[in-house]
Structures are given as C-alpha cells and as structure tokens.
Amino acid sequence: MRPALLLPALALLVAGLFTVSLVTGPAALGLGESLSALVRGEGEAAVLVMREIRLPRALLGVMVGASLGLAGAAMQGYLRNPLAEPGLIGVTSSAALGAVLALQTGLAAAFALALPLSGLGGALVSVLILLMLAGPYGASLTLILAGIAVSALAGALMALVLNLSPNPYAAAEIVFWLLGSLADRSMVHVWLALPFMALGWTMLATLGRGLDALTLGEDAAGALGIRLGRMRLVLVLGVAASVGAATAVAGAIGFVGLVVPHLLRPLVGARPSRLLTASALGGAAMVLAADIAVRLIAPDRDLKLGVLTALVGAPLFLHLIWRTRRAGI
Amino acid sequence: MPVSARRSDLCALLAALGFWLGAALPAAAAPERVVSMNLCTDQMAMLLAAPGQLVSVSHLAADPMSSAMADAARAYPLNRGQAERIFLMKPDLVLAGSYTAQASVDMLRRLGIRVEVFPPETSFADARAHLRRMGRLLEREAEAAAMIADFDARLAALRARSPDLRPEAVLYGAGGYTSGNATLAGEILDAAGYTNLAAALGRAGGGALALEELVLARPDLVVTPRRYGGQSRSEALLDHPALRRVAQGHRARSGARWVCGTPHLLGAVAGLVRLREAGR
Numbered sequence: 001m002r003p004a005l006l007l008p009a010l011a012l013l014v015a016g017l018f019t020v021s022l023v024t025g026p027a028a029l030g031l032g033e034s035l036s037a038l039v040r041g042e043g044e045a046a047v048l049v050m051r052e053i054r055l056p057r058a059l060l061g062v063m064v065g066a067s068l069g070l071a072g073a074a075m076q077g078y079l080r081n082p083l084a085e086p087g088l089i090g091v092t093s094s095a096a097l098g099a100v101l102a103l104q105t106g107l108a109a110a111f112a113l114a115l116p117l118s119g120l121g122g123a124l125v126s127v128l129i130l131l132m133l134a135g136p137y138g139a140s141l142t143l144i145l146a147g148i149a150v151s152a153l154a155g156a157l158m159a160l161v162l163n164l165s166p167n168p169y170a171a172a173e174i175v176f177w178l179l180g181s182l183a184d185r186s187m188v189h190v191w192l193a194l195p196f197m198a199l200g201w202t203m204l205a206t207l208g209r210g211l212d213a214l215t216l217g218e219d220a221a222g223a224l225g226i227r228l229g230r231m232r233l234v235l236v237l238g239v240a241a242s243v244g245a246a247t248a249v250a251g252a253i254g255f256v257g258l259v260v261p262h263l264l265r266p267l268v269g270a271r272p273s274r275l276l277t278a279s280a281l282g283g284a285a286m287v288l289a290a291d292i293a294v295r296l297i298a299p300d301r302d303l304k305l306g307v308l309t310a311l312v313g314a315p316l317f318l319h320l321i322w323r324t325r326r327a328g329i
Numbered sequence: 330m331p332v333s334a335r336r337s338d339l340c341a342l343l344a345a346l347g348f349w350l351g352a353a354l355p356a357a358a359a360p361e362r363v364v365s366m367n368l369c370t371d372q373m374a375m376l377l378a379a380p381g382q383l384v385s386v387s388h389l390a391a392d393p394m395s396s397a398m399a400d401a402a403r404a405y406p407l408n409r410g411q412a413e414r415i416f417l418m419k420p421d422l423v424l425a426g427s428y429t430a431q432a433s434v435d436m437l438r439r440l441g442i443r444v445e446v447f448p449p450e451t452s453f454a455d456a457r458a459h460l461r462r463m464g465r466l467l468e469r470e471a472e473a474a475a476m477i478a479d480f481d482a483r484l485a486a487l488r489a490r491s492p493d494l495r496p497e498a499v500l501y502g503a504g505g506y507t508s509g510n511a512t513l514a515g516e517i518l519d520a521a522g523y524t525n526l527a528a529a530l531g532r533a534g535g536g537a538l539a540l541e542e543l544v545l546a547r548p549d550l551v552v553t554p555r556r557y558g559g560q561s562r563s564e565a566l567l568d569h570p571a572l573r574r575v576a577q578g579h580r581a582r583s584g585a586r587w588v589c590g591t592p593h594l595l596g597a598v599a600g601l602v603r604l605r606e607a608g609r
Contacts, residue, residue: 025539025541026539026541026542027539027541027542027544027545028545029545045544045545045547045575046545048544048571048574048575049541049544049545049571052544052569052570052571052574053540053541053544053569053571054541103560104559104560106560108560109560165559165560165561166557166558166559167557167558167559167560167561167564168557168561169503169504169557169561169562169563169564170559170560170561172561172563173561173562173563176562184505184540184566184569186569186570186571187570188570299539300536300537300539301537302537
C-alpha cells in the first residue's frame with residue numbers, strides 16, 4: 001500500500017471500530033436508537049448509557065491505544081530495537097504501581113490529578129532506569145533483562161500494596177492492573193488522562209525528524225544537527241506522560257506497542273517519522289478491536305484486554321526474538 | 330438354652346441403656362462455656378445465651394461494618410478463629426459457620442471439642458430454623474421460641490404495609506454484583522414491598538449485572554452496600570456518574586443488619602418500608 005493511502009485507511013479503520021465499540025454492549029439498544037441517543041440526545045436512559053458509559057469506553061480505547069502504539073514506535077526508533085515496547089520493558093507496570101500507590105494512599109481521592117500524575121511518575125522512573133541500563137544503542141539482552149527486573153519488582157510492589165489495603169476488593173484487582181480493562185470507566189477518566197496524553201503525543205510527534213536521522217547512526221544524526229541529549233529527554237517525558245496516563249486509567253495493556261509498529265513498519269517504507277502517526281492510529285485500532293472482542297467473547301465476565309493483546313503479541317514477540325538471535329545481535 | 334437367651338437379652342438391654350446414657354448425658358447439661366467463631370453465630374448466640382454462658386465471639390462481631398451488634402460484642406473477649414486460642418478458652422461448645430476455616434474446625438474436633446456448624450442463612454425461614462437450633466443447643470428453647478414468635482409478628486405487620494403495585498428495586502454491590510430473590514437481601518426487598526429487578530433482568534439467582542442494563546431498566550430504588558475503607562475499582566463502580574444519575578434520590582444503603590439471620594433483619598425491612606412510604 002502506498003504510504004499516502006495508509007494513514008487515511010488507518011483513520012477509517014479507527015472510525016469504523018469506534019462506531020462498532022459504541023454499539024456493542026449488554027444493554028439491548030438498537031443501532032439507530034443508540035446512535036440517535038448519542039448524537040441527538042433522544043431517550044433519557046439511552047442517552048445515559050451512550051454518553052456516560054459507552055462513549056468514554058470508546059474514547060479511552062482510542063486514547064490508550066494511540067498512546068501505546070506511539071510510545072512503542074518512538075522507543076523502537078530511538079533505541080533502534082524492535083523489542084522496545086512499554087509493556088515488555090516494564091514501563092506500564094511501573095506506571096500501574098504509581099497509580100495503585102496514588103489510589104491506596106488516598107492521594108487520588110484528595111486530589112484527582114494525582115492519579116495520572118503518579119502514573120506518569122512511575123513510568124518516568126522506569127524509562128530512566130531502562131535508558132540508563134540499555135545505553136544509547138539499546139542492546140536487546142540488556143533491555144529485555146532490565147525490563148523483566150523492573151516489571152517483576154513493580155508487579156510485586158503493586159501486589160504488596162493491594163494486599164495490605166483495608167479494602168477487601170483491592171487484592172482482587174491485581175489482575176486489572178496487570179492486564180488492563182476499559183470496563184465501567186467514565187468521562188471523569190477521559191478528562192483526567194487526556195491532557196497528559198495530549199502532552200505526551202505532542203512531545204513524541206516532534207521526534208520524527210530526529211528518529212529518521214538516527215537511522216543513519218548517531219554521528220550522522222549529530223552532523224545533521226540533531227541534539228541527542230535533548231531528543232532523549234523529550235522521548236522519556238513523552239513516553240512517561242502518554243503511557244503513564246493511559247495505564248493510570250486503564251491498567252497495564254501489553255504488546256500493543258510491539259505488534260502495531262511491527263505490522264506497519266514495512267508499509268511506511270521503514271521511515272520512523274511516518275511510523276509514529278501510523279502506529280498511533282494502529283494502536284487505537286488494536287485496543288478498540290480487543291475491547292470489542294472482550295465484550296463479545298465474555299459479556300458478563302470483564303475479560304481483561306491484556307489477555308487478548310498478549311494472545312496476539314506474545315507469539316510475535318517470540319518470533320522477533322528468534323529473528324534477532326539469528327541476526328546475531 | 331432359655332437361661333442363656335435371657336442373659337443375652339439382659340446384656341443387650343444393658344448395652345442399650347449404657348449407649349443411651351452415654352449419648353444423652355453430655356447433652357442433658359446446658360453448655361457452660363460457649364465460643365462462637367462466625368459472625369452470624371456470634372449474633373444469634375449473643376441474642377439467646379444465658380448470662381455468662383457465652384465466653385467469646387469472633388472479632389468480626391465487633392466490626393460495625395459487618396455486625397449489627399458491634400456494641401454488644403465489645404463486652405466479650407474476641408477471637409480470630411485460631412483453633413489454639415479457642416482450645417485454651419476450654420469451651421464445651423464451639424459454634425462455627427460452614428465457611429469457617431475447615432482446618433480449625435477439624436483441629437478442635439480432634440481435640441475432643443463439640444463443634445456445631447451453621448451454614449449461612451439465605452432466607453427468613455433459615456433465620457427461624459437457625460434461631461430454633463441455637464436455642465436447642467444453648468438450652469434456651471423458650472427464649473428462642475419467643476424471639477421467633479416476635480420476629481414473625483413484626484414481619485407480618487411490616488408485610489401488611491406492602492402496596493398492591495410494588496415499586497422495583499435492585500441490589501447493586503461492588504463489581505456490579507446483583508443479588509437475586511433466594512438471598513436474605515432479596516427477601517428483605519420482598520418483605521419491604523419491593524420487587525427485585527434482578528429477576529426481571531433474568532438473574533433470579535443473582536450474578537453480574539452490567540451498569541448499562543441497570544441504567545436502561547430505571548429501577549425505583551438502588552440499594553448499594555456501605556463502603557469499606559481504602560480504595561477499589563469494584564467499589565468505584567458505585568460512584569459511576571451514570572449510576573449516580575439513575576439512583577439520584579432513589580438510593581438506599583444496605584449494611585450490617587442485612588447480613589445475618591437475626592431479628593435485626595427486620596430493622597433493614599422497616600428502613601426500606603419507611604423509605605418507600607416517604608417516597609409516595
């Protein structure tokens with residue numbers, strides 16, 4: 001497919017899935033009925049269902065997916081390593097730990113923005129640790145091993161915090177924070193996360209030219225006038241803001257940032273700058289599709305999104321490791 | 330031949346007498362040191378026991394989140410259900426729930442202590458049966474019978490106030506769990522003159538109810554539980570803006586009185602009846 005056609009096609013796909021997401025749900029609402037309730041505000045109860053329950057769910061699907069896809073593409077471009085993905089390298093689990101701390105200490109109840117902010121804080125710490133350990137080239141082994149350690153630690157601390165909570169339901173929610181879900185989120189969550197995500201997207205979007213230059217190597221990029229230190233800072237903050245806010249409201253959804261850039265890379269002619277926008281759209285499509293699927297497969301079970309993304313993502317991850325190994329990196 | 334036959338008859342008679350004595354004697358004396366290790370047996374025992382008969386109740390009985398008799402329970406030493414501690418209290422009767430840690434119950438039985446197990450009550454009929462059984466175990470049958478008669482009279486008076494056209498109520502718990510008719514909470518709704526929406530939505534036995542379905546059904550009353558401390562996503566659902574809008578002015582809280590099969594159930598029924606009558 002020509003790159004010029006790719007973005008409109010992806011945008012169309014996202015719009016289609018967004019609509020399907022809006023009309024999917026346990027409440028028996030007809031297609032016309034639900035859309036007219038959403039747009040024109042007809043039918044009191046139907047309006048409540050559409051505007052307060054399904055719209056935030058679909059919006060969060062787009063926002064969370066775009067954040068994860070974009071962050072994955074940006075990190076892979078910067079580290080020149082296809083395995084760099086927020087979920088695999090521990091960024092999402094650290095963000096989840098931050099969010100859990102904000103909720104359980106009561107900080108989020110006292111000050112609403114504390115939730116996305118501490119998700120951001122958790123993500124920031126892990127991205128910094130990883131970049132410090134992995135070095136400028138992001139050697140696969142270091143990256144993955146550091147990711148395993150950071151994920152395990154963040155997951156264990158999160159389980160500890162939730163087990164110590166006085167709330168009897170809290171411990172049962174470890175699985176939500178590890179696998180992610182969009183069930184029963186409201187517009188409150190959309191408004192909490194959106195500013196941080198938008199900030200993160202804006203920062204990551206500015207990296208395009210630098211990432212293209214980096215494909216020629218660090219020295220060549222430097223000669224082209226790219227300031228690597230500044231680029232790295234923007235990347236860290238952008239990833240932390242978008243992934244941190246996404247995880248704070250939807251839990252840790254893995255593999256989106258791995259699968260989407262991998263599938264789209266050949267279609268954009270291996271230009272990292274083009275891959276950024278394409279991956280944002282692709283990520284949105286993937287999370288929307290997964291969220292539609294969990295509602296169709298198990299309507300009253302609140303199946304977690306991470307289950308589906310891992311079913312698609314983990315085999316691909318193994319395949320990538322296999323290829324990386326054969327390439328002798 | 331006749332002599333030996335007579336002798337064997339005598340032996341059988343003696344054996345039977347001995348067996349009868351052996352079985353009847355321990356039960357003949359009322360238990361003097363009773364320990365309860367389950368929230369519901371705690372409350373039934375506190376209601377029925379003679380002064381000094383009940384030695385200890387579980388720590389849950391003193392927790393106002395779960396116990397309708399938290400103040401009364403503070404007068405007793407509290408136990409946390411460990412077999413060792415309970416054994417050291419030298420009980421002659423231990424009351425446990427069927428969800429009490431099975432290992433502790435087995436251990437106490439191995440140590441030769443009589444343990445009586447009560448399943449959770451799921452109906453008013455269970456409540457009556459359990460009060461009667463508790464009366465028998467504590468040798469307080471007369472008190473139990475009087476309590477049941479009083480319970481029935483007050484329940485009948487509350488039921489008599491039910492309207493012909495019953496409003497619809499839904500029980501909505503953490504994580505979107507709704508309780509059906511065959512539960513204590515369902516029976517409280519019924520006695521208070523409401524129909525349970527769970528049945529109309531195809532969940533007569535209870536189960537997960539999506540917020541969407543609840544919103545579309547527009548119940549006349551939404552009953553949600555009291556909140557525990559700390560935070561959880563399951564309970565955050567009860568703050569969802571859509572639920573708040575639907576339940577605005579039509580919300581009631583369930584609580585400790587809804588949990589166990591004691592006459593405190595009637596307090597929950599009376600609360601809902603007052604709410605329903607005030608709403609008209």
